[in-house]
Amino acid sequence: MTSIPALRSYHTLDVLAESPGRRIVKIYSHLIVMLRRAEENLRSSDWELAATHLDKAGTAVEELLGALNFEEGGEIAERLGSIYTFMLRELLAVGVQRDPVSLVRLEKMTETLLEAWIHAVDEQEALNR
DSSP states (O other): OOOHHHHHHHHHHHHHHSOHHHHHHHHHHHHHHHHHHHHHHHHTTOHHHHHHHHHHHHHHHHHHHHTOOHHHHHHHHHHHHHHHHHHHHHHHHHHHHOOHHHHHHHHHHHHHHHHHHHHHHHHHHHHHO
């Protein structure tokens, strides 16, 4: 039987072994799951669980924002920074207004960004082979 701390250590090593691009893809994927769960919770009036998932979504967006390199990323990093800041504001508004429709928009935006990241990472990995 595997203990939880051992499993967490394995997961941490697994994540650290990935490229930075693949880690960003994982964060986006996690963000989408949290947005969907929060939306479901809002629709079922489970405010407490919705707040938990909104908080986790916010943490994921903060990780994305913190991963930006504004010196090397130039205009792309600036635009992503603006998008992530917008997403954080929207998540706060959703928490106050309890509006699942806003979450659907954030989900779609995040799915589009995820697709772009997957494409970029795949291309970069193909170049590195």
